[in-house]
Amino acid sequence: MSKRENYISWDEYFMGVALLSGKRSKDPSTQVGACIVNTQNKIVGVGYNGLPIGISDDEFPWQKQGSFLETKYPYVCHAELNAILNNIGISLHGCKIYTALFPCNECTKAIIQSGIGEVIYLSDKYATQDSFVASKKMLEKAGIAMRKMEAQQKHIALSFEEGDV
Ligand SMILES: Nc1nc(=O)n([C@H]2C[C@H](O)[C@@H](COP(=O)(O)O)O2)cc1CO
Numbered sequence: 228m229s230k231r232e233n234y235i236s237w238d239e240y241f242m243g244v245a246l247l248s249g250k251r252s253k254d255p256s257t258q259v260g261a262c263i264v265n266t267q268n269k270i271v272g273v274g275y276n277g278l279p280i281g282i283s284d285d286e287f288p289w290q291k292q293g294s295f296l297e298t299k300y301p302y303v304c305h306a307e308l309n310a311i312l313n314n315i316g317i318s319l320h321g322c323k324i325y326t327a328l329f330p331c332n333e334c335t336k337a338i339i340q341s342g343i344g345e346v347i348y349l350s351d352k353y354a355t356q357d358s359f360v361a362s363k364k365m366l367e368k369a370g371i372a373m374r375k376m377e378a379q380q381k382h383i384a385l386s387f388e389e390g391d392v
């Protein structure tokens with residue numbers, strides 16, 4: 228018997244972990260996940276967008292509109308920052324970060340400071356907003372590679388049915 232052919236690529240695997248992590252998000256509008264990988268293709272940090280530890284998901288707002296303090300924006304911790312902070316306790320120098328959404332300027336600063344060397348993203352839907360223009364300016368100047376993920380497999384299904392294993 229020859230080897231299975233339609234196995235997922237490393238990019239699909241790590242972005243898949245990022246997307247699965249995003250499924251934990253309580254944000255009703257946008258669920259983002261991120262996955263950090265070292266030079267040996269080992270996962271060293273995972274995160275999703277959520278409120279800081281100890282802050283109730285039920286007591287803080289999730290809305291996008293209204294006065295700033297009544298929206299989610301001042302409180303939510305982005306997936307990329309969570310993945311960096313949740314790392315397994317190692318230097319992230321030379322690691323890659325897979326993120327569903329292109330990083331904002333605040334996460335970009337944390338990415339740069341942590342030593343991450345490459346950003347792989349699925350969507351750059353906010354590209355025209357100043358925050359993301361600033362991100363690109365900083366990433367370019369810092370010599371950090373950026374690339375949009377090209378998936379061969381557009382969808383991957385998971386089953387928790389024991390008969391499917
Ligand atoms: N790169 C990102 N990582 C993230 O974790 N987020 C989070 C913050 C918010 O919870 C949500 C974006 O809000 P909105 O697209 O519904 O308005 O995604 C957002 C971005 C985009 O900068």
Ligand SMILES: [Zn+2]
Nearest residue numbers: 305330331334
């Ligand atoms: Zn961010």
